[in-house]
Amino acid sequence: MDIPKEIDSKIDAIIAQYPKKKSAAMMCMHLFQETFGYFDDSAIRHIASRLEVEPIEIYGMVSFYPMFTQKPRGRIHIKVCRTLSCALAGSYKTASEISKAVSCPIGETSDDGIYTLEFVECLGNCVKGPNVQVNDKLFDNVTPDRAEKLVDTIKKMDSDGSLAPLPPFSKPAGGDFDSPEYKG
Amino acid sequence: MAATQKRIIYRHIDLEGWSADIDCYMKDGGYEVLKSAVARPREELCAEVEKSKIKGRGGAGFPMGMKWKFLDRKSGKPIYLVCNADESEPGTCKDRPLIYQDPHQIIEGIMCASYAVNAAHAFIYIRGEYINGYRILQNAVDEAKAKGFVGKNVCGSDYSCEITICRGGGCYVCGEETGLLSSLAGGRGYPRIKPPYFPAVMGLYDCPTVVNNVESLCWVPQIFKLGGEAVSKIGVPVDPGTHVWGVSGQVQKPGRYEIETGSCKLGEFLYDICGGPLAGRTFKAIIPGGSSMKILKWGEKFNVKRPDGTVEELRVEDIPMDSASFMSCGTAIGSCGMIVMDNTVDMAEALANLNAFYAHESCGQCTPCREGSLWISRITKRICDGWGRKEDIDLLLDIADNICGRTICAHGESVAWPVQSNVGKFREEYLSKIERQDMMGGQARLDNNSYRLI
Ligand SMILES: Cc1cc2nc3c(=O)[nH]c(=O)nc-3n(C[C@H](O)[C@H](O)[C@H](O)COP(=O)(O)O)c2cc1C
Ligand code: SF4
Ligand code: FES
Numbered sequence: 001m002d003i004p005k006e007i008d009s010k011i012d013a014i015i016a017q018y019p020k021k022k023s024a025a026m027m028c029m030h031l032f033q034e035t036f037g038y039f040d041d042s043a044i045r046h047i048a049s050r051l052e053v054e055p056i057e058i059y060g061m062v063s064f065y066p067m068f069t070q071k072p073r074g075r076i077h078i079k080v081c082r083t084l085s086c087a088l089a090g091s092y093k094t095a096s097e098i099s100k101a102v103s104c105p106i107g108e109t110s111d112d113g114i115y116t117l118e119f120v121e122c123l124g125n126c127v128k129g130p131n132v133q134v135n136d137k138l139f140d141n142v143t144p145d146r147a148e149k150l151v152d153t154i155k156k157m158d159s160d161g162s163l164a165p166l167p168p169f170s171k172p173a174g175g176d177f178d179s180p181e182y183k184g
Numbered sequence: 185m186a187a188t189q190k191r192i193i194y195r196h197i198d199l200e201g202w203s204a205d206i207d208c209y210m211k212d213g214g215y216e217v218l219k220s221a222v223a224r225p226r227e228e229l230c231a232e233v234e235k236s237k238i239k240g241r242g243g244a245g246f247p248m249g250m251k252w253k254f255l256d257r258k259s260g261k262p263i264y265l266v267c268n269a270d271e272s273e274p275g276t277c278k279d280r281p282l283i284y285q286d287p288h289q290i291i292e293g294i295m296c297a298s299y300a301v302n303a304a305h306a307f308i309y310i311r312g313e314y315i316n317g318y319r320i321l322q323n324a325v326d327e328a329k330a331k332g333f334v335g336k337n338v339c340g341s342d343y344s345c346e347i348t349i350c351r352g353g354g355c356y357v358c359g360e361e362t363g364l365l366s367s368l369a370g371g372r373g374y375p376r377i378k379p380p381y382f383p384a385v386m387g388l389y390d391c392p393t394v395v396n397n398v399e400s401l402c403w404v405p406q407i408f409k410l411g412g413e414a415v416s417k418i419g420v421p422v423d424p425g426t427h428v429w430g431v432s433g434q435v436q437k438p439g440r441y442e443i444e445t446g447s448c449k450l451g452e453f454l455y456d457i458c459g460g461p462l463a464g465r466t467f468k469a470i471i472p473g474g475s476s477m478k479i480l481k482w483g484e485k486f487n488v489k490r491p492d493g494t495v496e497e498l499r500v501e502d503i504p505m506d507s508a509s510f511m512s513c514g515t516a517i518g519s520c521g522m523i524v525m526d527n528t529v530d531m532a533e534a535l536a537n538l539n540a541f542y543a544h545e546s547c548g549q550c551t552p553c554r555e556g557s558l559w560i561s562r563i564t565k566r567i568c569d570g571w572g573r574k575e576d577i578d579l580l581l582d583i584a585d586n587i588c589g590r591t592i593c594a595h596g597e598s599v600a601w602p603v604q605s606n607v608g609k610f611r612e613e614y615l616s617k618i619e620r621q622d623m624m625g626g627q628a629r630l631d632n633n634s635y636r637l638i
Contacts (some may be wrong), residue, residue, distance in 0.1 A: 010492075016349045019262075019305055020389060022370035026350050030312070057371065064372040064547075065353025067312045083274040084475055084537045085432035085523055087637040121356065121541050122274040123313055126432035126521065127439050136315040144635075165315075172319035 001036055003046050010169070011050050021051050025061060029068055034168045038072045066120075074109045074116035076158060078102075079133040080142075082123040086129035090144045094130045095119060097147035136165040136173075187448030187456040192426050193402045193417075194442040196286045199481055204320055206327040215333050215418030217405040222341040224408075224415040229300040233404065235412030236422050241278075242268055242359075243474060243519045245423075245507050248404075249412075252301055252394060254384040262304035266383075267294050268366065268397045269310040269321075270352055270359035272540055273474030275521030278428040278440055279398040283310065283317040287324035287370035291347065291403035295334060296408055298345045301394055306345055309364050312352045321453040338560035356545035360593045363547065375593035376551055397519075399428060419445030421509040424455075427517065431458050433467065443505060451501025454524065465526040469610075470500070472510055473518020475538050476598030478605035487514045504576050515605070531610040532572075532617055532632035533637035535602060536564035540638065542599045550591040556583050557599045568638050570628060572618040580607050 010031055015024045032043050039062050041055075048055040062068045080086075080095040087139065095106055095117070104110035104117045123131045130142035134154055142150050157163035166173060196202050196212070211217070221229060234249025255263060267290065271279040282290055290308075298306045310318050325347050327332040335343045350368055357363040358373035362381050365388045367373035380386050383522065387393025403425060407415050416424045428442045436459025443453065451533040454467070461467050467482040486498045489512070503509050507517045525534060543561035548554045560583055563576050583601040584607075591597075607614060613630070629636075 017346070020370070023350070023368060025370035026367060029353070030351050051370070053370070060372055061353070065312070065355050067354035082537070083541055084534060084637065085275055087528065087537050087635065088433045088523075088525065088534075090635040092638075120313075120354070121544060122272055122276075124271045124277045124280050124311065126275050126277045126523070127430050129432060133313065141601050154590060166319075169322075170319060172323050173316055 001040055001042055003042070007035065008050070015051070022053055025051055025053075025058065029058070029061060029065075031168050033068050034165065038069050040070070049076070063161055072113075074104075074114050076102075076114055076154060076163065077116045077118075077135055078104075079118050079120040079123075080124045081121070081125075081129065081131045082119040082132075083126075085122070085126035089129040089141075091130035091142075094132070094142050094146035094147045097144050098132070098151060101148055101151040126137075129166070135163060137163070186441065187452040189441055189457065190426055190444045190447070191442050192406060193289075193399055194281070194428055194440070196289065197281045197440075198285070198395055200341075202285065204285055204324065206286055206288055206324065206331060209286070213413055214288055215292055215328075215331075215339075217409045218295050218299075218333060219339045221405075221408050222299055222339050222343055226300055226302060229296075232407050232412035236403070236407045236415040237412075237421070238400070238403050238407065238415060239423060239507065240397055241399035241403075241427070241519065243273065245516070245518075246555065248396065248400055251384060251396070254382070255301060255394060256385045256392040257302075257503050259392060263301055264388045264391055264393040265294065265298045265301060265303035265306040266361075266364065266388065266393060267306070267308045267393055267401055268359065268361065268364060269308055269314070270315075270364060271314075271519075272356045272359050273472065273476065273519050273521060273621045275430065275432055275523045276474045276519040277430040277432070278520060280314065280317070281440065282398055282402065283314060284320055286319045288328065289402050289405070290321070290398055291324055291328050291334065294347060294402045295328075295338060295345065296404045297394070297396065297401055299338065299341075299343055300404070301559035302343075303345055303394070306347045307368060307388075308347060308349045309358070309368055310349060310452070311359075312354045313559075316358040318349060325349065337441045346451070355547075356541075357593065357595055363593065364395065365393060372547070374547055375595070377592045380431055381499070389414060403612050415618045417588065420504070420506045427520045429453070429520045431506075431522045431523055432480070433522075434462050434526040434529070435524045436462060444505040446504045446509070448505055449501060450503045450505060451499075453505055454501075458524070461526050465528060467524065468527045468529060469525045469531065469534075471525075471602075473516050473543070474521040475520040475523060476601055478515040478601050479609065480513070480515060481609045488512045490569065496583070510511065523569065528631040530568075530617070530634070530637070531606055531613050532564060532567050535606045535630075536561070536568045536638040537562050538602050539599075542595070546595060546599070550596065552587045552590045553599060556587040556596075559583055560599065560603055565638060567614070567618065567621075570621050570624070572614075573622055574618055576618070577607060577611060577614050 014027045104115040109116045132142045239245045242399040358367045363373040383393040539561040543557040546557045584603040587600045
C-alpha cells in the first residue's frame with residue numbers, strides 16, 4: 001500500500017507521547033487499521049521500521065488482537081455482542097435477523113463487499129443488551145424484533161454519510177449513541 | 185428497609201444538563217481537590233488512602249492503600265501509574281458511563297494518585313471498542329492540560345506528569361494487569377507470572393507500576409477531600425464505600441446502580457431497585473460479579489460463620505451486598521457485573537455461552553488454560569447441540585479442577601469457576617437434559633420459548 005507522508009508525522013506525534021518508542025505500537029496500529037482498513041506486509045514493515053523493532057513483532061500483534069485484520073472488511077462493519085447478558089436478551093436471534101436483512105452470513109463479508117457481520121464478545125454495555133456496534137457507533141436494545149429497523153437506520157445513515165467512522169484523532173462525536181431511535 | 189441508591193462516584197451520571205467538558209466539571213468544584221493535594225506531603229496522602237480501606241474495584245478487590253505501599257520506591261527507577269479502563273469482563277459495564285460522561289473525574293483521580301505515589305508518567309489503557317470513549321478521554325486530557333492540571337507543573341507545583349492514552353485491541357486478557365502492561369509496552373498482551381512480575385515491583389518496562397481500575401481511581405479525590413477515616417465509615421467496615429452494580433439479564437429494570445456497601449440484601453436489591461423478575465417468571469440463578477465469579481442458585485442456603493464463632497444459616501436473598509458476605513458464601517463480587525437468570529434459562533446453554541467467551545479469550549501461553557478452555561467449550565456446545573453424554577458432567581468438573589492454580593494468570597480460574605459452580609449446583613438439570621437428549625436430540629431445551637444462548 002501507499003503510505004502518505006502525513007501518516008509519518010502522525011506516527012511521530014504518537015511516539016512523542018511514550019517514554020519508549022515500542023510502546024507506540026498499539027496506537028500506531030490503530031492509526032493504520034483506521035486509515036487503510038487492514039495490514040499488508042508493507043504496512044507491517046513500515047511500522048516496524050519506525051518503531052525500530054523486527055517486523056515479526058508487529059505481525060505478532062496483528063495476529064493477536066482481534067481488532068486488527070489482514071484482509072479489508074466491508075464498509076459497514078456490524079458487530080453483534082454474543083456474550084451472556086446480550087444473549088439472554090436475544091442477540092443470537094438479532095444476529096440472524098440482521099444476517100437475513102443484509103444478506104451476509106455471520107462471520108463473513110457480503111459478496112458485494114459492503115457488509116461485514118461478526119459476533120463479538122461483551123461490548124461493556126450489558127445492561128442495555130442486545131448491543132450492536134456498527135463502525136464506531138453503538139446501538140443498544142436491538143432486540144430481535146428491532147433488528148430490521150436497525151438495518152433500515154444503518155442504510156439511511158450510510159446513504160447520508162453519517163455512518164462513516166470519524167478519521168483517526170477526531171474530536172469526540174456527541175455521546176455514544178447516534179441514532180435517537182435506538183437510544184435505550 | 186427498602187434498598188436505596190447512594191451516588192458518590194456516579195453523582196454526575198445521567199444528570200440533567202451535565203456534559204463531559206471541563207467547564208461543567210469545574211463549576212461543580214472539579215479539580216479543587218487536586219489543587220489542594222499538590223500542596224500536601226505525599227506520605228500523608230498515601231496514609232489517607234490506606235486509612236480509607238477502599239478495595240480495588242477492578243475485580244480482585246485488593247486494598248488500594250496496601251497496593252501503593254508495596255511500590256518499590258528504593259530502586260531509583262521511575263514509577264508509573266496505569267488506569268485500567270479495559271473493562272471487558274462479561275456483565276461489567278460500570279466504567280463506561282464514567283468514561284463517556286465524566287472523564288474529568290477520572291483524570292482528577294489519576295492526577296491525585298500520580299502525585300501521591302510520585303509517578304513519572306500516567307497511562308490510561310482503554311479497551312479498543314470504546315472508540316468514542318477514547319476520543320472523549322483524549323479531549324478531556326487536552327482540556328485539563330491547557331488548564332495546567334496535567335503535564336508540566338501540575339497546578340503550579342513542581343510536580344509534572346503527563347497522561348498518555350493507549351487503546352487496546354479487543355483482547356480480554358489485556359485487562360489482567362500484567363497482560364495490560366505487556367500490551368502497553370508494545371507487544372502481544374501476554375500476562376506475566378507473579379512473582380517476579382508484580383507490577384508494584386516489576387511492572388511497565390520492569391519499573392514499579394501502580395495499576396488501578398477506573399472506579400478505584402475515582403475514589404482517590406473523595407478520600408483526599410473527605411479524609412480516609414470518613415470514607416472508611418461509609419458502608420461496612422470490611423469493605424467501605426459504595427459499589428456500582430451493573431445488573432443485566434432477566435430483571436424488570438436492568439441498569440447501573442450505586443449503593444452503599446452492606447446497605448441492603450441481595451433480595452432487597454433485586455426487588456426494590458431492579459424491580460424483581462420479569463412478569464410470570466421466577467429467579468433461578470445469579471452471577472454476582474463479572475461472569476467469571478461463581479454462580480449462586482436462587483433458593484440456595486449457606487452456613488456462614490459469624491465473628492463470634494456461631495454458625496448462621498443464610499438464604500441467597502439475605503446475603504448482604506458487600507464483598508465479605510459474598511466471599512463467605514463461596515463466591516465474590518468481582519467487578520460487580522451482576523447477571524440475573526430466570527426459570528426460562530437453560531443452564532447448559534448459559535455455561536456454553538461463557539465457555540465460548542473464555543476459550544476465545546485465552547491467550548494461549550499456558551497449556552491447562554489454552555487446551556482446557558477449548559475442551560470445556562466443545563463439551564458444553566456438544567451438550568447443547570444434543571450430543572451430550574452422561575460422563576461429560578464429571579469430565580467437565582475434572583478438567584476445571586485441573587486448570588485452577590496451574591496457570592500464569594487468573595484467567596485460568598475464570599475458566600474453571602463458572603464450570604465448577606454451574607455444573608456443581610445444577611447437576612440434576614444437566615443429567616436430565618442429557619437423558620432427554622437420548623430421545624429428542626438437540627430439541628431437549630428447557631424452554632423452547634426462550635432465546636438460544638449459543
Ligand atoms: C483475566 C482478567 C481480566 C481482567 N480484566 C480487568 C478489566 O477489564 N478491568 C479492570 O479494571 N481489571 C481487570 N482485571 C483485574 C486486574 O488484573 C487488576 O486486578 C485491576 O486492574 C487492579 O485494579 P484495582 O486494584 O483498582 O481493582 C482482570 C483480571 C483478570 C485475571
Ligand atoms: S491463564 Fe490463560 S490467559 Fe492467563 S496467561 Fe495462561 S493461557 Fe494466557
Ligand atoms: S454482554 Fe453484550 S455488552 Fe456485555
